[in-house]
Amino acid sequence: xxxxxxxxxxxxxxxxxxxxxxxxxxxxxxxxxxxxxxxxxxxxxxxxxxxxxxxxxxxxxxxxxxxxxxxxxxxxxxxxxxxxxxxxxxxxxxxxxxxxxxxxxxxxxxxxxxxxxxxxxxxxxxxxxxxxxxxxxxxxxxxxxxxxxxxxxxxxxxxxxxxxxxxxxxxxxxxxxxxxxxxxxxxxxxxxxxxxxxxxxxxxxxxxxxxxxxxxxxxxxxxxxxxxxxxxxxxxxxxxxxxxxxxxxxxxxxxxxxxxxxxxxxxxxxxxxx
Amino acid sequence: xxxxxxxxxxxxxxxxxxxxxxxxxxxxxxxxxxxxxxxxxxxxxxxxxxxxxxxxxxxxxxxxxxxxxxxxxxxxxxxxxxxxxxxxxxxxxxxxxxxxxxxxxxxxxxxxxxxxxxxxxxxxxxxxxxxxxxxxxxxxxxxxxxxxxxxxxxxxxxxxxxxxxxxxxxxxxxxxxxxxxxxxxxxxxxxxxxxxxxxxxxxxxxxxxxxxxxxxxxxx
Amino acid sequence: xxxxxxxxxxxxxxxxxxxxxxxxxxxxxxxxxxxxxxxxxxxxxxxxxxxxxxxxxxxxxxxxxxxxxxxxxxxxxxxxxxxxxxxxxxxxxxxxxxxxxxxxxxxxxxxxxxxxxxxxxxx
Numbered sequence: 373x374x375x376x377x378x379x380x381x382x383x384x385x386x387x388x389x390x391x392x393x394x395x396x397x398x399x400x401x402x403x404x405x406x407x408x409x410x411x412x413x414x415x416x417x418x419x420x421x422x423x424x425x426x427x428x429x430x431x432x433x434x435x436x437x438x439x440x441x442x443x444x445x446x447x448x449x450x451x452x453x454x455x456x457x458x459x460x461x462x463x464x465x466x467x468x469x470x471x472x473x474x475x476x477x478x479x480x481x482x483x484x485x486x487x488x489x490x491x492x493x494x495x496x497x498x499x500x501x502x503x504x505x506x507x508x509x510x511x512x513x514x515x516x517x518x519x520x521x522x523x524x525x526x527x528x529x530x531x532x533x534x535x536x537x538x539x540x541x542x543x544x545x546x547x548x549x550x551x552x553x554x555x556x557x558x559x560x561x562x563x564x565x566x567x568x569x570x571x572x573x574x575x576x577x578x579x580x581x582x583x584x585x586x587x588x589x590x591x592x593x594x595x596x597x598x599x600x601x602x603x604x605x606x607x608x609x610x611x612x613x614x615x616x617x618x619x620x621x622x623x624x625x626x627x628x629x630x631x632x633x634x635x636x637x638x639x640x641x642x643x644x645x646x
Numbered sequence: 647x648x649x650x651x652x653x654x655x656x657x658x659x660x661x662x663x664x665x666x667x668x669x670x671x672x673x674x675x676x677x678x679x680x681x682x683x684x685x686x687x688x689x690x691x692x693x694x695x696x697x698x699x700x701x702x703x704x705x706x707x708x709x710x711x712x713x714x715x716x717x718x719x720x721x722x723x724x725x726x727x728x729x730x731x732x733x734x735x736x737x738x739x740x741x742x743x744x745x746x747x748x749x750x751x752x753x754x755x756x757x758x759x760x761x762x763x764x765x766x767x768x769x770x771x772x773x774x775x776x777x778x779x780x781x782x783x784x785x786x787x788x789x790x791x792x793x794x795x796x797x798x799x800x801x802x803x804x805x806x807x808x809x810x811x812x813x814x815x816x817x818x819x820x821x822x823x824x825x826x827x828x829x830x831x832x833x834x835x836x837x838x839x840x841x842x843x844x845x846x847x848x849x850x851x852x853x854x855x856x857x858x859x860x861x862x863x864x865x866x
Numbered sequence: 867x868x869x870x871x872x873x874x875x876x877x878x879x880x881x882x883x884x885x886x887x888x889x890x891x892x893x894x895x896x897x898x899x900x901x902x903x904x905x906x907x908x909x910x911x912x913x914x915x916x917x918x919x920x921x922x923x924x925x926x927x928x929x930x931x932x933x934x935x936x937x938x939x940x941x942x943x944x945x946x947x948x949x950x951x952x953x954x955x956x957x958x959x960x961x962x963x964x965x966x967x968x969x970x971x972x973x974x975x976x977x978x979x980x981x982x983x984x985x986x987x988x989x
Contacts, residue, residue, distance in 0.1 A: 448721045451715055452734075453711045454738070641700035642702060645700070675913065807902070807905045811905075828875055828911065829911045848874045848876055
């Protein structure tokens with residue numbers, strides 16, 4: 373059933389992701405062309421602009437996909453007899469896959485840009501701020517591709533929370549009460565996740581792990597250092613999740629178990645199809 | 647082929663009870679007319695029987711993909727293409743795509759057209775064809791003839807006659823008694839949130855009553 | 867076909883087919899339309915046609931062969947006999963109605979002669 377839902381929605385998801393990538397590439401080409409024959413300093417600035425566009429989209433697209441997952445018109449699944457549970461699972465799966473795919477593709481393009489733009493001009497690259505090169509695999513190693521599933525996990529967790537709130541709110545009769553219940557759940561969610569992140573962070577610092585999965589740090593409790601990387605810079609991305617951090621994993625699995633149990637006990641609708 | 651049993655369906659919007667205990671037992675092979683004034687809850691009932699509304703109490707013996715539901719409007723976004731719709735039906739139901747494509751050839755609907763490019767009548771044609779080609783035990787039709795020209799009305803009636811030869815069950819919610827009068831094996835009237843008893847149309851006529859007479863009387 | 871809405875469709879179609887058989891429009895051995903085709907033609911539920919054919923079969927006016935096709939019986943004498951029965955029944959019912967209206971046999975036969983006669987003239 374999850375496969376069927378994925379197949380039904382793949383074209384629209386593909387279109388959205390492709391459009392995002394196309395815009396990034398357009399910006400890259402456009403801005404690059406503007407820098408032909410310019411000084412090194414200016415070229416470095418322009419490179420930062422291009423990376424900034426890429427970085428912006430790495431926030432925008434996952435959020436867009438999340439909003440699309442929440443607000444898309446899907447009553448035809450209900451007509452066809454798909455259970456609400458399966459529908460949610462199908463949407464979640466699609467959200468994960470397309471977010472990860474988009475970000476992976478972005479990182480590949482960012483890396484290509486990194487190579488092409490700075491070809492034969494290492495001085496320019498030297499003047500470009502390392503923080504902007506968040507998505508370049510040249511700067512941070514292939515391991516940074518793990519950022520794709522990590523951000524996908526983040527938006528999926530958000531969707532799961534939306535699902536919990538939706539189920540909680542359905543039973544409540546009055547609108548002001550509905551809003552109150554939703555806010556309470558949201559507050560609990562943020563509090564819980566903040567705690568988990570802090571715990572993950574603390575254990576991570578103790579073991580020299582980082583927020584964003586970097587090749588030269590990260591990993592559960594014992595620091596295992598894979599071979600040669602360039603930067604030791606720790607980057608921050610609000611959608612990144614330390615998915616290789618055991619404390620984080622445990623915390624989130626607990627959350628998912630809670631969500632699953634809650635939804636099943638409260639029930640999505642009074643009379644679901646068997 | 648199985649009978650279709652509906653037990654004690656209740657549905658309320660706030661304090662207002664729209665359906666107050668709807669029950670029915672439809673034998674296999676029946677063609678049932680569900681009659682009633684506008685706003686009495688026919689569509690609400692059909693939404694429940696057709697999987698759209700799952701917040702109700704009561705039992706329905708056949709649900710999910712055993713039921714094909716032709717609503718008043720196609721529940722797909724306007725930008726979808728006709729062939730995507732066919733793929734959807736193929737994916738989620740037991741669907742005779744070849745037959746649907748053949749039926750579409752006789753209309754002016756091109757498979758590559760988007761839904762928004764189709765007129766209301768053409769959308770209804772597509773709606774009917776898709777649901778007709780689903781291999782489901784129950785076929786629900788909510789006012790299937792509105793917005794359709796004479797030619798396609800005839801086509802729908804003919805198609806339903808063929809379907810009536812199998813042992814499946816067809817339920818039609820309609821005001822257009824004239825067109826379907828001679829096809830109904832049974833009729834029932836939805837009034838005050840309840841369905842009247844399932845009445846055989848030929849039994850009515852044997853008493854010298856027409857279906858219209860029966861309907862008129864039931865509303866008094 | 868137009869149907870009266872307060873008489874069973876089944877009896878209306880049965881009567882219609884009988885008339886076709888009696889008048890020879892459906893001659894002996896003629897193949898009757900398939901259930902689906904007749905249902906579509908009349909715009910009625912095919913189950914009604916099934917009943918009609920069953921009734922005509924029972925009256926031995928039609929029979930079913932090995933391919934499930936329905937045919938008018940080849941027994942012309944039998945059809946004639948059934949036709950006479952039909953006339954007798956209709957006449958009895960008609961006579962009863964006329965009597966209720968106070969019309970006697972003489973007036974009635976005179977009128978019938980005129981009606982049939984003018985029909986002959988028109989032909």
